[in-house]
Amino acid sequence: MYAVYSAILCCAIAVYAPVFLLRRRRQGYRHALGQRLGRFGPGLPDGPRCWVHAVSVGEAAAAVPLIHEIRRRWPELAVVVTTVTPTGARIVHEQLASAATHRYFPIDLPGPVRRALDAVRPLFFVGMETELWPNFLRALGRRRVPSMIANGRISDRSFRRYRLIRPFVARMLSRVSIFAMQSEEDARRIIALGAPAERVVVTGNLKTDLGPSPSAVDWASLLGLRPDDLLWVAGSTHRGEESLILDVFQRLVPQVPRLALILAPRHPERADEVEQLIADRGLRPLKRSRLGSAPAGRGAVVILDTVGELADLYRLAAVVFVGGSLVATGGHNMLEPALRKKPVLYGPHTGNFRESAELLVAAEAARVVKDADELEWHMSRLLEDPVARREMGEAGFAAVVARQGAVAQTLTLMERWLVPRTEPMS
Numbered sequence: 549m550y551a552v553y554s555a556i557l558c559c560a561i562a563v564y565a566p567v568f569l570l571r572r573r574r575q576g577y578r579h580a581l582g583q584r585l586g587r588f589g590p591g592l593p594d595g596p597r598c599w600v601h602a603v604s605v606g607e608a609a610a611a612v613p614l615i616h617e618i619r620r621r622w623p624e625l626a627v628v629v630t631t632v633t634p635t636g637a638r639i640v641h642e643q644l645a646s647a648a649t650h651r652y653f654p655i656d657l658p659g660p661v662r663r664a665l666d667a668v669r670p671l672f673f674v675g676m677e678t679e680l681w682p683n684f685l686r687a688l689g690r691r692r693v694p695s696m697i698a699n700g701r702i703s704d705r706s707f708r709r710y711r712l713i714r715p716f717v718a719r720m721l722s723r724v725s726i727f728a729m730q731s732e733e734d735a736r737r738i739i740a741l742g743a744p745a746e747r748v749v750v751t752g753n754l755k756t757d758l759g760p761s762p763s764a765v766d767w768a769s770l771l772g773l774r775p776d777d778l779l780w781v782a783g784s785t786h787r788g789e790e791s792l793i794l795d796v797f798q799r800l801v802p803q804v805p806r807l808a809l810i811l812a813p814r815h816p817e818r819a820d821e822v823e824q825l826i827a828d829r830g831l832r833p834l835k836r837s838r839l840g841s842a843p844a845g846r847g848a849v850v851i852l853d854t855v856g857e858l859a860d861l862y863r864l865a866a867v868v869f870v871g872g873s874l875v876a877t878g879g880h881n882m883l884e885p886a887l888r889k890k891p892v893l894y895g896p897h898t899g900n901f902r903e904s905a906e907l908l909v910a911a912e913a914a915r916v917v918k919d920a921d922e923l924e925w926h927m928s929r930l931l932e933d934p935v936a937r938r939e940m941g942e943a944g945f946a947a948v949v950a951r952q953g954a955v956a957q958t959l960t961l962m963e964r965w966l967v968p969r970t971e972p973m974s
Contacts, residue, residue, distance in 0.1 A: 549716050553682055554657055561655065583652035586663030593626035593649055599670035601630045601653055605855060606881060607676040608639035610699050610754040613955050619647045621959060622967065628668050635816065638855045656681040665691065672966035674698050682720050689723040694966045698958050699754040700729040702737040703878055704899040710741050718742025726965040728958050731903040749961060752954035753904065755883045763860045772844045777806045778866040778931055783858050784814040784880035785871035790822050792874060792920045794829055799924055804931050810861055812852035814872060814880065819853035862888045866937060867930050870894040879905065886913055886944030891930055891937050893917055907951065913944030
């Protein structure tokens with residue numbers, strides 16, 4: 549089965565290669581090719597190392613508090629963090645520069661995996677949010693390197709797909725030392741796929757422990773916001789959502805002339821596409837990357853085409869819409885705005901963040917909108933009612949804080965299952 553998997557992966561790589569080379573040229577993927585082939589090169593830290601893998605932006609952000617606590621508890625343990633995407637790499641460089649060393653994750657073929665493991669020689673491995681790579685996990689097992697799935701979750705789509713090849717998935721899961729899952733449902737699903745039940749623990753979501761950090765940017769001045777302006781931040785939007793949001797924005801502005809809008813597409817490379825949508829409606833688009841010489845000024849719709857700044861902007865919002873939810877994508881992190889005491893709106897498609905969505909709705913800290921008309925209705929009422937905005941924000945904050953503690957529970961599991969007892973790491 550592993551040979552079949554490797555053959556299929558080789559064919560997929562051959563098809564994808566032109567796209568990868570184009571991305572490498574456009575997005576500064578300069579070191580990625582060699583590292584994806586397992587050539588990690590010089591610069592890895594000395595001493596004992598652990599390996600944390602976070603595929604992209606969301607996983608890298610969730611790993612930040614965990615990695616800081618690893619370094620605090622075991623200061624002599626160096627941390628190597630791998631990502632697949634350059635946007636994930638940017639999070640590591642910006643938020644973990646002094647705590648971890650970044651490399652790109654090797655292609656899951658025996659040669660690249662062997663070279664990468666020879667370079668890192670990890671004492672243990674932590675994969676964020678159920679990153680399952682068959683050849684990599686098998687190589688870890690053969691080297692007797694313990695491994696963990698941290699902040700684990702199984703989306704509806706992944707569960708359906710994994711069930712089709714359950715015997716193969718069960719073999720993979722048998723090689724994982726411990727599973728730290730976000731919710732009871734995630735735990736049930738991983739067990740149904742073959743994970744040993746005695747190795748599955750519900751720890752909660754690491755993202756509830758992502759406390760707001762001080763911003764180095766004076767966003768109010770940069771955006772040209774006045775004290776009485778109301779900012780609507782639409783975060784992590786996907787194709788099909790920006791058009792709806794812009795239409796609602798244009799209908800709201802006559803009622804709320806002080807309203808300003810920031811669109812943050814989930815994939816920053818779509819910024820040009822979003823810019824055209826804004827211009828087509830007679831509005832003035834302005835990319836975040838072009839701000840600085842002068843403030844945005846009233847009337848501009850700002851496009852967040854940078855990575856790692858969305859949480860900062862949530863602090864200024866009157867209302868937040870979290871995207872990937874009006875289209876069938878599965879939603880995105882709605883805990884970030886809730887931790888900043890903001891009322892949250894999102895669509896019905898939140899299967900990837902079901903527990904978080906249900907938590908906020910139950911606390912009356914969020915509203916589910918099924919279309920543009922409902923989005924406009926809820927936006928209008930929240931913009932007109934500062935008391936409702938404050939009450940929803942406070943309720944969301946309290947609900948999320950009550951669920952904190954996932955980092956501490958994950959560290960306890962790491963200490964029990966991963967950290968060698970013979971290492972001087974106390």
